[in-house]
Amino acid sequence: MLTKTSNVGTTEQTYYIIDFDSTFTKVEALDVLGEISLIGRPDRNDALDQIKAITDRGMSGEISFTESLELRLNLLKAHRDQLPALIETLMGKISDSFQRNRQFLTENADHIFVVSNGFKEFITPIVTSLGVLPENVFANTFVFDETGNITGFDNANPLSANGGKSQVIRDLKLDGEVYVIGDGYTDYEIRASGLANRFYAFTENVIRPRVVEKADFIAPSLDEFLYHNHLSRSQSYPKSRIKVLLLENVHPVAVKLFEQEGFNVEIRKGALDEEELIEAIRDVSILGIRSKTMVTQRVLENANKLMTIGAFCIGTNQIDLAACTERGIAVFNAPYSNTRSVVELAIGEIIMLIRNIVPKSNLMHKGEWDKSATNSFEVRGKKLGLVGYGNIGTQLSVVAEALGMEVYFYDVVDKLALGNARKCKTLDELLAIADIVSLHTDGRKENKNLISYREFGLMKNGVIFLNLSRGHIVDIPALVDAIERGKIGGAGIDVFPYEPKTNNEEFVNALRNQPNVILTPHIGGSTEEAQANIGNFVPSKLLEYINNGSTYGSVNFPELQLPLLKGSHRLLHIHANVPGILAKMNTIFAKYHINIHGQYLKTNEQIGYVITDVAKEYADEVVEELKQIDQTIKFRLLY
Ligand SMILES: NC(=O)C1=CN([C@@H]2O[C@H](COP(=O)(O)OP(=O)(O)OC[C@H]3O[C@@H](n4cnc5c(N)ncnc54)[C@H](O)[C@@H]3O)[C@@H](O)[C@H]2O)C=CC1
Numbered sequence: 001m002l003t004k005t006s007n008v009g010t011t012e013q014t015y016y017i018i019d020f021d022s023t024f025t026k027v028e029a030l031d032v033l034g035e036i037s038l039i040g041r042p043d044r045n046d047a048l049d050q051i052k053a054i055t056d057r058g059m060s061g062e063i064s065f066t067e068s069l070e071l072r073l074n075l076l077k078a079h080r081d082q083l084p085a086l087i088e089t090l091m092g093k094i095s096d097s098f099q100r101n102r103q104f105l106t107e108n109a110d111h112i113f114v115v116s117n118g119f120k121e122f123i124t125p126i127v128t129s130l131g132v133l134p135e136n137v138f139a140n141t142f143v144f145d146e147t148g149n150i151t152g153f154d155n156a157n158p159l160s161a162n163g164g165k166s167q168v169i170r171d172l173k174l175d176g177e178v179y180v181i182g183d184g185y186t187d188y189e190i191r192a193s194g195l196a197n198r199f200y201a202f203t204e205n206v207i208r209p210r211v212v213e214k215a216d217f218i219a220p221s222l223d224e225f226l227y228h229n230h231l232s233r234s235q236s237y238p239k240s241r242i243k244v245l246l247l248e249n250v251h252p253v254a255v256k257l258f259e260q261e262g263f264n265v266e267i268r269k270g271a272l273d274e275e276e277l278i279e280a281i282r283d284v285s286i287l288g289i290r291s292k293t294m295v296t297q298r299v300l301e302n303a304n305k306l307m308t309i310g311a312f313c314i315g316t317n318q319i320d321l322a323a324c325t326e327r328g329i330a331v332f333n334a335p336y337s338n339t340r341s342v343v344e345l346a347i348g349e350i351i352m353l354i355r356n357i358v359p360k361s362n363l364m365h366k367g368e369w370d371k372s373a374t375n376s377f378e379v380r381g382k383k384l385g386l387v388g389y390g391n392i393g394t395q396l397s398v399v400a401e402a403l404g405m406e407v408y409f410y411d412v413v414d415k416l417a418l419g420n421a422r423k424c425k426t427l428d429e430l431l432a433i434a435d436i437v438s439l440h441t442d443g444r445k446e447n448k449n450l451i452s453y454r455e456f457g458l459m460k461n462g463v464i465f466l467n468l469s470r471g472h473i474v475d476i477p478a479l480v481d482a483i484e485r486g487k488i489g490g491a492g493i494d495v496f497p498y499e500p501k502t503n504n505e506e507f508v509n510a511l512r513n514q515p516n517v518i519l520t521p522h523i524g525g526s527t528e529e530a531q532a533n534i535g536n537f538v539p540s541k542l543l544e545y546i547n548n549g550s551t552y553g554s555v556n557f558p559e560l561q562l563p564l565l566k567g568s569h570r571l572l573h574i575h576a577n578v579p580g581i582l583a584k585m586n587t588i589f590a591k592y593h594i595n596i597h598g599q600y601l602k603t604n605e606q607i608g609y610v611i612t613d614v615a616k617e618y619a620d621e622v623v624e625e626l627k628q629i630d631q632t633i634k635f636r637l638l639y
């Protein structure tokens, strides 16, 4: 049975000694008390810095604990009336992994002791709110004067002196294994005095090198500690062990969202080439990229842990989607988040180009004043031809009509015209009619050189030409030829068949120095707004998939929006879409008398995705047998 207690197969009891400041909570409580008690004092910032410095010196063992406590209380000048505000603040600062694992704290309450050099007045209300027993809290107590000022601490309490924690544990006379979890040197001292079997350095909130080097184990979160000890926990696998690799300068909000969830996040500014990515991806479970990183079959062959990819952009042509699906890797993107940004840039460029502004501006910079109306036109009444009438094409269509343009579009799929836009039956028809041609097709392989010599030949003389979609769609030598022959009146190009991987690489392209050509470094979607939207949107999809199994919005997986997981374990089974897999799974469930709370299935041409919510008690063999079903691609278990 998958019963989750520490003592499976042993008779010995295990006791858990947990530190409070910077372990149970994210902060040092006396630092927070200082922020409250010193409000309005001119020397507040100075005093707060001093308190923090003293805390750190005490924690790392540089000065004696009693000394650090006395020094800090003197600086604090706190009052009893400030304690409720302190408690309220600390309630909001309980460490994330402790909040997630309330169940461990309540189930093991008899064997959990919070031992701290802090003060019971604030520790007890915080830790008991998560199930710790009040009689198992060992900490100092304040001494107040008659008006309620905090003037000191109870000197008789062993925790007010050096070695106090060890003394408390000695007095408890615990009969069994003793594991200590804490971030400070005083926590390690319990182990050093021979009173504990293991010391786990807790690094979720603060990493103290002097403490970490002494630890038997490092616990980046409580989940890690629980996983290590096979204890009841909220995460089937600790997130601190799950590596997230974010490339191409994705917005910092995305980094924060993953870090908040406790993942191990690595960020890199630029894109990686195939060899570099193969090297970097080996132990990565979640990959975040933008338009430049090519995720090829070879990369995927080396990505054994990869569960999901987030394209922090719209296009997904840089990813071998079929290979991802075959390997059970779910891919997500941000289908609308930068649409408006591209549309605004296109409109701006159309106006700039049709007015011939670029050469005029260049001349002005050289000191030349060339005031004339020749070759400058209004956009009003001009025919805009959109190739690709998807999210960007349609939005551009609406905005362009508002500016008085006549809109024509061509799409390989039969699309409903918005406003007064007119549908063209063929690309050739559109190219012949338009004063301005703007490309907004997706980047599928077949679109390579969609616009080449023949297509430029069909366009009107003096046409304005825009490509803000994908570089390979336009044959660059053909475009250069059309510009040089005077066919093109002006061009705005944002995307290129080859784009520099980072800002340090030179942009080499035959379009450089062509007249009336606006060149931009693939920034159609690069606005603060779009990047922040994408930075929030894509992680939310990836986290829903990782935490809950939902695939809603995936570009390659069968889409399933699942209910939140409550009171069950969730078994996620990804398999090749062949008949009979569900039946095989259910035979296994029946054989082991599994109580099924819910089951969901969806397939696409390549794969099937079955989610089964089951009662928490089941034999380990169930999981093993499910993994052994023929055609299984990936299996995951969520608590
Ligand atoms: N420059 C930049 O920074 C950005 C570029 N993009 C790119 O813009 C393009 C359009 O994006 P969305 O409108 O969001 O995509 P979408 O998928 O909504 O629309 C693409 C449309 O093109 C059509 N299409 C595909 N091949 C075609 C062809 N040969 N001829 C005519 N129509 C064809 C499709 O049927 C679809 O309606 C994509 O390539 C995307 O990667 C998107 C955002 C930012």
Ligand SMILES: O=C(O)C(=O)COP(=O)(O)O
Residues within 6 Å of the ligand: 290, 291, 292, 312, 313, 314, 315, 316, 338, 469, 522, 523, 524, 525, 526
């Ligand atoms: O969203 C897209 O498809 C784009 O082309 C924008 O790509 P980027 O995020 O700027 O690399």
